[in-house]
Amino acid sequence: MNGLRELIKGSVVLxxxxxxxxxxxxxxxxxxxQPIAVVEAAGTDDIVATVRYADExxxxxxxxPTGHGASxxxxxxxxLRTGALTExxxxxxxxxxxVGAGVRWRDLNDALTGTGLTSLPGSNxxxxxxGYTLGGGVGWFGRKYGQAAQRVRSVRLVTSDGVIADVNQESAPELFWALRGGGGDFGIVVSMELELMPAMELQGGRMMWPFEQARDVLRAFAEITTYAPDELSLWAWVLHFPDVPFVPDPVRGKSFVAVDGTFLGTPEDADKLLAPLRAIADPVSDQVAPIPLNLVxxxxxxPEDPTPGLLKTVLLSSFDDAAIDTLLAAAAPESPLFVFEVRHLDGAFARPDESLGAAGVIEEPYLLLFGGIVADPALAPVIGGAIEAVQAKMAPxxxxxxxxxxxxxxPNTELYPAAVHQRLVAIKQAVDPAGTIRSNHPVS
Ligand SMILES: Cc1cc2nc3c(=O)[nH]c(=O)nc-3n(C[C@H](O)[C@H](O)[C@H](O)COP(=O)(O)OP(=O)(O)OC[C@H]3O[C@@H](n4cnc5c(N)ncnc54)[C@H](O)[C@@H]3O)c2cc1C
Structure with a gap:
């Protein structure tokens, strides 16, 4: 890495x-x-210098920036760490x-709190x-406004030969299409310009019951999702909290079923929609209430701290009674897995729109995520095996x-329909034939 340190104002660790x-x-x-160097960029100049050095x-x-999507x-x-670009x-x-390339969702949610406008944040x-928007972005208000990638107006990036470019529908439509869901393979993004959407009134929070109520809760959740307006987003969970000291006392070693929700509208309308869930007996807690944007x-x-999580996420064609029973049999408290989450999608996620880039329409109405914490390396095969078993049971x-x-x-072929994948590969060949930019999920 001769000479790299001299080019960088931030830090270079070898x-x-x-x-x-x-x-x-x-x-x-x-x-x-196991990278060959870590560059902590102090600003855009360091990104340009790093890319030029790599190119040469x-x-x-x-x-x-964070490693939430590390591979x-x-x-x-x-x-290349971009965490300093926080404008x-x-x-x-x-x-x-x-937003700069180092801005986290909590910073943007904080900045928008009280404005009556929102972007399209995820769970975390x-x-x-x-990083989230380059990969599509399936978050809280997406049933109303679509994937985060759909609301990108323009992307400022450093090209594979180290030139700063503003990429948008007018300047480079093919590259702009790829950047809206095709990942981080096409340049190092310095900042993105995003459209904001109305969010005048916001309700949100978690409702939780003992695991014994799981069947009733998941059925009520599934029923509500058949008629929910796009303003309502519901995510259902089965949670088995391990019996370890860092888990707080009230939940440690216990199992629960929960439904998280946000609603863009009045408390009265939220109450009407959530009534079937509230009719289920013995909730442990019900925190759904008017909330500021910075609590979503x-x-x-x-978990906020770095985590040894082994997770699998799939899309479901439906979440009917048989799917619920199958999932609950797989998600019994004796499972070594800690979390099972079902997100209701549909709404704007499923609607064709000219703003859709490579992220494309999501036809499936539900997302299922499940996994465990590998607290000890010896647990990896146990958790991996349990994940495969859940996948096999939910295969229908x-x-x-x-x-x-x-x-x-x-493999990439599972991430994109064939035509989208081929188009991404062609764009990659055109903008970065030498492969100077690499994402966590390279397109080719
Ligand atoms: C706990 C948790 C919750 C999540 N919740 C959601 C959710 O609700 N909805 C959802 O859609 N996703 C969710 N995700 C997935 C998350 O959006 C992806 O992992 C995303 O890639 C994270 O971006 P990052 O920049 O924070 O992560 P990083 O691992 O730092 O980056 C991931 C990749 O993004 C690309 N990238 C990042 N910055 C740049 C840049 N400046 N230029 C070019 N490429 C770049 C790179 O390819 C990089 O490898 C979640 C992940 C976790 C771990």
Missing amino acids: PGDPGWDAARRAWHLLVDQ HGLAVMAQ PAVNGTIL IELDLDAGIVR GDTTVV GKIAEE WITGRVLPNFSTDE
Whole structure:
């Protein structure tokens, strides 16, 4: 890596340097990342310098602000941290925001709180807006407004030969299409301009019952999703909290069923829609109430610290009574898996729209995520085996497509329909023939 340090205003950490293990670590702790260098960019100039250096030396660069989507594709690359690019430029009159590549959802949600406008955040405040949006983005208000990628107006990026370019529908329509759901393979994004949507009134929170109520709760959830307006998003969970000290006392070692929800509308209308769930006896808690936007990233109570999670996410063709019974048999408290989540999609996710880039329509009405925590490496085969068993049992409802943001080690052919994949490969060939930019899920 001769000469790289001299080019960078931020930091460059190389194998063997003090702090190497911390520098190369991802949020996703099960990926033991082995890059050839880690560059912590101080700003856009450092991104340009890193990409030019890689281009000149026949190397590859991967942007990784947080490592929530880490994969072994990082091995052998220069890992580029973009966390310092935290600018948020709000133009409320125009209804747009420009976010830097290091902005996390919690920062953008904070900035928009009280404005009556929203972007399209996911379950987790710690992921970056840019990383999430490049992969599509299936979040809270998507049933009303679609995937986050659909609301991108323009992308400022550093091309594979180290030039800053503004990519939008007018300047480069093919590349712009690829950047809206095709992932991080086409350049290092410096910032994105996003359209904002109305969110004048917002209800949200978690309702939770003992596991014994799971069948009734999942049936009520499934029933509501057959008529829910697009303003309502519901995600159902079976949660088995391990009996370990870091889990808080009231839930430690116990199993629950929960439904998380957001509603863009009045408390009265939310109450009417949630009435069938509230009719189920003995809730442990019911936190659904008017909330500010900056609490949406906390509804799902996901882990904030780096986590050794082994997860699988699939799409379901339906969530009927037989699917519920099958899932509950697989998700019994003795399962080594900790989490089972069913997200209701449909609405704008399923509607063809000219704003759809490579993310495309999601025809499946439900997403199912399940997995466990590999607290000890010896548990990996146990949890991996349990994941395969759930997949086999739910096979009649699994369609085979995996959304890029939720993919782990699936081949690209499962992430995109064949025509979309071929178009992404052609665009990659055109904009980065040498493979200088590498994403966590390379398109070719
Ligand atoms: C706990 C958890 C909850 C999640 N919830 C949701 C959810 O609700 N909805 C959803 O859709 N997804 C969700 N995801 C998936 C998440 O959106 C993806 O993992 C996403 O890639 C994370 O982006 P990141 O930048 O934070 O992660 P990183 O791992 O840092 O980046 C992931 C990839 O994004 C690309 N990338 C990031 N920044 C740039 C850049 N500046 N230029 C070019 N490429 C870049 C790179 O290819 C990189 O490898 C969740 C993931 C986790 C772990």
